Amino acid sequence: MMEHEHEIRKFIAEKFLFGEHNKLPRDASLLEAGIVDSTGVLELISYLEEQFNIKVNDDELVPKNLDTIAGICAFLSKKIS
Amino acid sequence: MNAKSPIPPDLLEIDCDKELAKISGAIKNTLGRVLHKRGLVVGISGGIDSSVTAALCVKAVGKDKVIGLQMPERHSAEDTLGLSALIADHLGIRKVPIDITPILEAIGYYEKYDEAVRAAVPGYGRDWKSKIVVSDISEDRAYTLFSVVAASPDGRMVKERLELSSYLAIVAATNFKQRIRKMLEYYYADLYNYAVAGTPNRLEFDQGFFVKLGDGAADIKPIAHLYKTQVYKLARYMGLPEAIINRFPTTDTYSLPQGQDEFFFSVSSEVMDLCLYGKNHGLSVEDVSLHVHLPPGRVSAIYQDIDRKRTATRYLHLAPVLITEVPEIAQDLMMKKDLG
Numbered sequence: 001m002m003e004h005e006h007e008i009r010k011f012i013a014e015k016f017l018f019g020e021h022n023k024l025p026r027d028a029s030l031l032e033a034g035i036v037d038s039t040g041v042l043e044l045i046s047y048l049e050e051q052f053n054i055k056v057n058d059d060e061l062v063p064k065n066l067d068t069i070a071g072i073c074a075f076l077s078k079k080i081s
Numbered sequence: 082m083n084a085k086s087p088i089p090p091d092l093l094e095i096d097c098d099k100e101l102a103k104i105s106g107a108i109k110n111t112l113g114r115v116l117h118k119r120g121l122v123v124g125i126s127g128g129i130d131s132s133v134t135a136a137l138c139v140k141a142v143g144k145d146k147v148i149g150l151q152m153p154e155r156h157s158a159e160d161t162l163g164l165s166a167l168i169a170d171h172l173g174i175r176k177v178p179i180d181i182t183p184i185l186e187a188i189g190y191y192e193k194y195d196e197a198v199r200a201a202v203p204g205y206g207r208d209w210k211s212k213i214v215v216s217d218i219s220e221d222r223a224y225t226l227f228s229v230v231a232a233s234p235d236g237r238m239v240k241e242r243l244e245l246s247s248y249l250a251i252v253a254a255t256n257f258k259q260r261i262r263k264m265l266e267y268y269y270a271d272l273y274n275y276a277v278a279g280t281p282n283r284l285e286f287d288q289g290f291f292v293k294l295g296d297g298a299a300d301i302k303p304i305a306h307l308y309k310t311q312v313y314k315l316a317r318y319m320g321l322p323e324a325i326i327n328r329f330p331t332t333d334t335y336s337l338p339q340g341q342d343e344f345f346f347s348v349s350s351e352v353m354d355l356c357l358y359g360k361n362h363g364l365s366v367e368d369v370s371l372h373v374h375l376p377p378g379r380v381s382a383i384y385q386d387i388d389r390k391r392t393a394t395r396y397l398h399l400a401p402v403l404i405t406e407v408p409e410i411a412q413d414l415m416m417k418k419d420l421g
Binding site for chain 1: 224225226242243244245246248249389392393
């Protein structure tokens with residue numbers, strides 16, 4: 001399991017799926033899976049900033065960083081380090 | 082030599098005479114046989130969509146059976162009242178001006194809006210002006226991000242990306258405007274036993290650019306199948322005033338002037354029309370790109386954004402979801418009964 005993967009999966013399950021745990025592959029697109037839309041992205045950003053005490057900059061708001069569980073974990077690791 | 086698009090330049094051409102007959106016939110038929118109402122109420126803003134809708138209603142049932150409601154508020158553009166009066170007078174319909182500012186004040190809209198903007202722009206207050214803008218649709222940016230643009234009383238401009246709570250607070254407060262206007266339209270509809278005509282064009286209807294139970298509410302939507310370009314063609318064909326046809330398309334929602342392209346579509350309505358038409362008719366990204374003079378990557382991003390907006394705004398179109406169907410009240414059944 002990647003660093004922070006458990007927390008991210010838990011957040012996605014609780015926030016977007018009303019507690020239903022998903023077996024979404026790490027590299028599956030959250031947009032394409034219909035889990036996250038534009039407002040959902042704002043909720044995700046808000047969670048990352050508050051939970052991990054980071055600031056997500058405008059130029060970091062791209063699918064590479066936020067659209068897959070693997071991408072979010074990698075982005076988080078980079079930001080925290 | 083530049084490559085030429087195989088798409089004909091008059092892609093969105095319509096037979097205006099036939100279209101007018103089709104729409105006005107359908108309005109008349111729907112009023113008499115489905116809705117059982119005696120006339121129509123239209124909220125008129127002085128914009129192209131509400132003006133064409135009002136004109137179509139007049140063509141369908143006559144000027145004496147159409148009421149135009151003018152509903153400006155403190156943040157409306159200066160020409161809103163004048164242009165809405167112009168179209169009402171041009172059509173010869175009764176116009177009812179109602180300034181909705183006191184209603185918005187009573188409900189706390191202005192305070193709620195200012196407070197939400199202040200979270201992003203410290204110091205923002207009543208003497209400032211502002212608008213909300215969307216990020217550009219590009220190949221590497223799949224998300225629609227919203228920013229507030231604010232102008233201070235001394236002319237300083239500030240642009241800040243909106244965080245979740247501010248964004249939601251601004252949307253929730255601003256939606257009061259559309260819902261209050263619709264409440265008034267239904268007041269007059271009830272008063273005269275009329276129906277309410279909604280004014281969305283195809284771009285707005287398809288992409289969910291409306292407020293649920295606000296401007297999305299209506300008994301009939303006469304131009305929801307027409308691309309914006311076609312709405313302009315009908316306006317010219319019907320000889321509507323040039324001042325209305327030439328007015329810059331605006332949301333008329335925020336205190337700073339704001340085009341629909343800034344708030345929702347990110348590109349002009351002409352380009353959005355062609356991209357939506359292209360996508361609906363299976364035209365390739367490459368062909369549409371040559372037609373609209375944008376790089377293929379940009380058109381591809383717009384195609385994807387169309388799908389994302391359809392998904393995100395699907396709930397706006399839904400009637401309340403029932404857990405178990407009530408077959409006796411199914412909408413298609415009622416329509417069949419009414420139309421024989």
